[in-house]
């Protein structure tokens with residue numbers, strides 16, 4: 554039987570970094586950020602709904618969605634963000650369910666779903682265990698500003714658009730503190746990976 558792990562955290566706390574560690578162990582990772590990009594591709598049903606609501610002001614000259622512009626709108630306005638979530642999340646969920654089914658049929662021991670809004674959007678219903686990757690607030694802010702080349706004010710808006718990391722830590726079954734070096738994160742990852750292997754009945 555497969556066990557499904559919901560991998561989450563705050564924005565830029567290191568979900569992709571830990572997802573890569575699972576991937577390096579040949580564990581399938583379902584990446585919802587990628588799925589959320591695919592389902593809003595030009596001409597898809599969610600794309601049409603987004604353009605209908607936000608107008609063609611949010612399009613690039615190629616007709617694709619200008620993600621930077623849409624991000625600016627939704628990260629400063631809760632109602633607009635909820636509207637976007639209501640359009641995109643059901644589509645993402647359908648794809649995630651399909652990919653979990655496919656990996657279960659392939660008899661994978663562990664399946665990871667990397668989803669930033671795991672608790673906020675009810676994706677935790679689809680998984681057996683949850684794993685939160687967290688950092689302290691200063692590190693999160695610095696890494697986000699540096700990775701996305703954005704101002705402190707914009708980074709704070711993005712962070713505040715999500716459930717607080719403290720709440721996520723309380724809700725999670727497993728936790729990784731990614732405030733220190735990648736090596737230290739890898740050490741914590743290995744401990745959790747060993748526990749998960751035991752849950753699957755693999756004592757090696």
Ligand SMILES: CC(C)(COP(=O)(O)OP(=O)(O)OC[C@H]1O[C@@H](n2cnc3c(N)ncnc32)[C@H](O)[C@@H]1O)[C@@H](O)C(=O)NCCC(=O)NCCS
Pocket residue numbers: 563564565585586589620621623624627634637638641642645668669670711714715
């Ligand atoms: C607002 C959008 C256009 C910004 O695109 P952009 O390319 O700049 O960012 P990207 O998609 O790579 O997301 C980066 C991070 O932002 C955070 N984030 C994304 N969407 C949201 C949201 N609706 N609420 C809170 N945080 C979010 C996540 O931590 C995510 O990992 C885009 O994030 C989007 O369409 N969001 C809605 C869909 C969604 O919730 N995706 C998350 C996976 S289900």
Ligand SMILES: Nc1ncnc2c1ncn2[C@@H]1O[C@H](COP(=O)(O)OP(=O)(O)OP(=O)(O)O)[C@@H](O)[C@H]1O
Pocket residue numbers: 562563564565566567568569570571586669696697700731732733734735738
């Ligand atoms: N332990 C670490 N030490 C230094 N830098 C790190 C560490 N872990 C992650 N980073 C860097 O921090 C940034 C955010 O990490 P990552 O992209 O994994 O976060 P994320 O949670 O997946 O982000 P998002 O929510 O936007 O998808 C990246 O630039 C990454 O290279």
